[in-house]
Amino acid sequence: MKQLENSLYQIIQKGIDGIVLLPQTNEFLGLIPFLLEYVKPECLFCLLPNDKKVADTIQTVYNGKVQICSGKDFIHFNRHVEFVLFDYGSAEHIKKYFKNVNHIIGRMSDYEDYFPLWESCREKAEYIYIEQNRTENKGYEIFEWERPYTQTELSVIIPVYNVEKYLPQCIESLTEWKAPYVEYLFVDDGSPDDSADIIKKYAAGDIRIKLIQKKNGGCASARNQGLAAAKGRYIGFVDADDFVDKHMFYKLLKRAMLGNYDLTYCGYSEYYEESGEAEPVDNECMTKNYCYGEDNPDKVKMLAVNTRVAIWRCLYKKSILNQYNIRFQEKLNRFDDLPYRTEYMFASKSAVCIPEYLYYYRIGRKGQDTACTDERLYVHFNIFEYLEKHVKACKDRKLLDLLQAIELQTHAYGLSKIQKQYRKRYSKKVKLQLKKHAGYFRNVVICLLYAGRGNIGWLTKLWIGLY
Amino acid sequence: MDGKLITFIVPAFNAEKTLTRTIDSILKQTSNKYKVIIIDDGSKDRTGEIGAAYSQNYPEIITYVYQDNKGLGGARNQGMRLADTPYISFLDSDDWIMPRYVETVALQLEMHNFDKPEIVMILPLIYNENSKQILDWYDKRLFEELFPEDGVCINPQEETKIYCSEVSQCRKILQLEFVRKIDFQFREQVKWEDVYPHFYLLSNCKCCMGIGSVGFYYRKGSGQQITASRGRERMDLLIVFDDLLNYIKSIERKTYIQGIRYSAMRAIVSFANEGIRMADMDTRKALVKALYQYFKKIPKNYDRLLLKEGKKRCGKSELRQYRIFLTVIRRRFFLPVFYDYIYRDASEKMVKKILGKIK
Numbered sequence: 111m112k113q114l115e116n117s118l119y120q121i122i123q124k125g126i127d128g129i130v131l132l133p134q135t136n137e138f139l140g141l142i143p144f145l146l147e148y149v150k151p152e153c154l155f156c157l158l159p160n161d162k163k164v165a166d167t168i169q170t171v172y173n174g175k176v177q178i179c180s181g182k183d184f185i186h187f188n189r190h191v192e193f194v195l196f197d198y199g200s201a202e203h204i205k206k207y208f209k210n211v212n213h214i215i216g217r218m219s220d221y222e223d224y225f226p227l228w229e230s231c232r233e234k235a236e237y238i239y240i241e242q243n244r245t246e247n248k249g250y251e252i253f254e255w256e257r258p259y260t261q262t263e264l265s266v267i268i269p270v271y272n273v274e275k276y277l278p279q280c281i282e283s284l285t286e287w288k289a290p291y292v293e294y295l296f297v298d299d300g301s302p303d304d305s306a307d308i309i310k311k312y313a314a315g316d317i318r319i320k321l322i323q324k325k326n327g328g329c330a331s332a333r334n335q336g337l338a339a340a341k342g343r344y345i346g347f348v349d350a351d352d353f354v355d356k357h358m359f360y361k362l363l364k365r366a367m368l369g370n371y372d373l374t375y376c377g378y379s380e381y382y383e384e385s386g387e388a389e390p391v392d393n394e395c396m397t398k399n400y401c402y403g404e405d406n407p408d409k410v411k412m413l414a415v416n417t418r419v420a421i422w423r424c425l426y427k428k429s430i431l432n433q434y435n436i437r438f439q440e441k442l443n444r445f446d447d448l449p450y451r452t453e454y455m456f457a458s459k460s461a462v463c464i465p466e467y468l469y470y471y472r473i474g475r476k477g478q479d480t481a482c483t484d485e486r487l488y489v490h491f492n493i494f495e496y497l498e499k500h501v502k503a504c505k506d507r508k509l510l511d512l513l514q515a516i517e518l519q520t521h522a523y524g525l526s527k528i529q530k531q532y533r534k535r536y537s538k539k540v541k542l543q544l545k546k547h548a549g550y551f552r553n554v555v556i557c558l559l560y561a562g563r564g565n566i567g568w569l570t571k572l573w574i575g576l577y
Numbered sequence: 578m579d580g581k582l583i584t585f586i587v588p589a590f591n592a593e594k595t596l597t598r599t600i601d602s603i604l605k606q607t608s609n610k611y612k613v614i615i616i617d618d619g620s621k622d623r624t625g626e627i628g629a630a631y632s633q634n635y636p637e638i639i640t641y642v643y644q645d646n647k648g649l650g651g652a653r654n655q656g657m658r659l660a661d662t663p664y665i666s667f668l669d670s671d672d673w674i675m676p677r678y679v680e681t682v683a684l685q686l687e688m689h690n691f692d693k694p695e696i697v698m699i700l701p702l703i704y705n706e707n708s709k710q711i712l713d714w715y716d717k718r719l720f721e722e723l724f725p726e727d728g729v730c731i732n733p734q735e736e737t738k739i740y741c742s743e744v745s746q747c748r749k750i751l752q753l754e755f756v757r758k759i760d761f762q763f764r765e766q767v768k769w770e771d772v773y774p775h776f777y778l779l780s781n782c783k784c785c786m787g788i789g790s791v792g793f794y795y796r797k798g799s800g801q802q803i804t805a806s807r808g809r810e811r812m813d814l815l816i817v818f819d820d821l822l823n824y825i826k827s828i829e830r831k832t833y834i835q836g837i838r839y840s841a842m843r844a845i846v847s848f849a850n851e852g853i854r855m856a857d858m859d860t861r862k863a864l865v866k867a868l869y870q871y872f873k874k875i876p877k878n879y880d881r882l883l884l885k886e887g888k889k890r891c892g893k894s895e896l897r898q899y900r901i902f903l904t905v906i907r908r909r910f911f912l913p914v915f916y917d918y919i920y921r922d923a924s925e926k927m928v929k930k931i932l933g934k935i936k
Binding site for chain 2: 112113115116119123147249250251252254369370372405459460504505506507508510511555558559
């Protein structure tokens with residue numbers, strides 16, 4: 111209630127006439143004396159609740175101090191209402207009677223859904239504030255929304271290069287969610303095939319689809335161009351050869367906005383091209399704590415170590431991307447998503463997970479990045495050189511160690527994948543890079559704490575020189 | 578004295594974004610028994626413009642003063658010099674208050690007129706910028722134990738628990754006469770200026786009143802506060818600690834010596850611990866070394882006092898933390914190993930593992 115009062119106070123200072131109250135509980139009625147200090151009684155309307163006891167209280171205590179109305183009165187209501195205050199279980203009335211209100215403040219119980227209310231009022235409202243209870247009486251989360259300059263809330267960026275075969279499935283799975291406040295930015299990275307035409311065909315029937323065409327410059331540059339054009343407050347990425355669950359971005363956005371999370375992510379499935387089967391990928395980061403919403407920055411940073419790179423499973427905040435100037439590194443010719451993701455996770459302060467597998471990652475396509483096993487893997491060194499420089503500027507030992515843990519994991523993967531003739535040189539470089547920050551023992555400690563015990567084996571082997 | 582009761586001293590340093598909200602929240606008070614002094618601490622942004630505009634629009638209420646940068650303490654000193662109401666309150670430029678603040682305080686002070694409380698403690702609320710939630714203040718439980726209802730007065734010279742409360746100066750409303758009598762000043766150009774005055778003020782005061790629900794909001798997580806800084810400013814802790822140590826050594830009155838020494842030690846250890854944890858790589862080393870030197874100056878029986886009293890008063894994990902800290906900081910050999918943050922993470926993980934096995 112304190113919280114509600116505080117945000118109420120911010121709005122009411124501006125001087126508002128025409129407030130409608132939708133009370134359901136006696137506790138909520140305590141706001142009336144507070145309101146009367148700022149508003150004249152003839153501007154204060156109160157809808158009688160279903161609960162008889164509360165209705166009686168209003169009629170006996172507040173009769174004359176507020177205008178008491180019933181639902182029918184509002185249908186013929188000529189007065190402009192600027193402000194609605196609602197209690198548990200009365201959000202339905204807003205959708206019914208007050209679609210054109212400027213300010214909405216209220217609270218919801220755990221079984222209600224705030225999203226439809228926001229969707230129906232977002233075009234007219236300037237400020238919406240909702241307190242939604244968590245299940246099992248564990249506090250509440252806050253949805254606070256101010257009208258943005260554009261009508262777009264979410265921008266989904268899809269870099270496209272030579273994927274005409276998979277593109278229709280991707281577009282159809284995305285556009286099945288009909289929300290008008292989303293934009294799909296397809297960035298065609300100079301594909302020689304018909305990809306651009308396919309997008310144009312779909313764009314003709316759906317104004318949310320936008321095509322950006324550019325000269326070929328790699329995936330990183332395509333994503334950066336998408337970021338530059340994005341208008342939404344939240345950013346999502348999809349690869350054009352993958353596809354998504356039709357509810358994916360709906361669920362992600364809904365979760366991200368309630369509680370103002372910096373990072374929102376869901377699980378993903380691997381989709382096997384040949385057999386057509388999808389298999390969910392299990393992950394440590396989908397445990398209960400993260401699903402509940404984690405706002406300890408230390409734990410959020412651990413996500414950078416515990417999750418796979420998969421940048422397309424997350425929703426990012428544009429404000430953070432701009433504040434810390436996080437972009438894809440165009441100089442790196444491969445795995446440009448690793449530094450992006452690491453930088454973002456080190457910068458974000460809260461994270462939340464949706465424990466569902468909503469993204470389908472296609473495996474077995476020819477020419478896929480992850481399929482390489484030769485000297486192209488050397489790009490890892492450039493990536494970490496860049497990241498080390500970036501993280502060192504933060505002067506935080508813990509961040510450096512977390513980065514070391516990521517390095518350990520990535521190199522373990524690289525060493526297992528790389529062909530024999532390149533392995534020796536690769537391992538030498540690995541050792542050099544790992545030594546730069548920590549000696550053997552510290553590396554072992556980092557393995558134990560963050561990177562996983564399994565890495566100690568190859569690390570020891572590397573240090574003795576058995577590769 | 579034109580019926581004004583309280584002066585809000587608002588030091589502002591590069592606060593153009595938040596100052597308006599703070600001042601507006603004061604101007605919207607239900608009672609008009611207040612004055613405001615905005616002290617511009619050498620800001621380089623539009624803070625000066627905003628402050629000057631306010632003092633022009635409300636010449637009788639708001640005073641705007643510019644001074645070269647002297648830190649938060651220097652700005653507050655200037656404010657105390659200029660104030661002329663019976664009470665003063667410090668309000669930082671990113672906090673704000675609810676409309677009934679002055680009214681509630683005035684009412685309680687009137688009702689307890691005969692006591693003439695020298696310090697009024699309030700219970701702020703924390704606004705978390707990231708999740709936008711409002712949280713309880715850190716020492717809410719202790720506060721409610723000390724002041725079960727609004728307007729209860731206690732004598733800090735008898736009830737020493739009050740020294741354990743959170744040290745922030747923003748939560749104290751001070752009697753101007755009292756402040757002038759004991760010639761109280763903040764140390765200038767020093768960060769963490771709150772720590773020593775907390776003890777100094779309370780131990781000189783004879784009547785302290787508590788008001789729980791006044792509606793004071795403290796903003797957390799905007800990255801501006803001193804608690805979020807990680808660089809050289811952390812070293813200022815030592816200057817503050819020195820003051821504090823000299824002061825508690827000089828106390829001779831036996832009645833409450835134990836209590837005040839215990840809580841001072843507690844504050845020193847927890848601030849030092851937090852300081853080491855938050856400091857960045859370069860500062861951490863210097864800080865640990867300086868703390869090692871500093872702890873040499875503290876008599877060993879203070880350690881014993883902390884642990885002995887701690888057994889009665891605080892939780893097991895807290896006590897363990899103190900014990901480990903004291904063991905480490907007094908032995909040169911341990912310093913580099915333990916005061917790497919990794920020790921903390923590792924021990925946390927171990928404890929979790931052991932607890933898991935017990936279950």
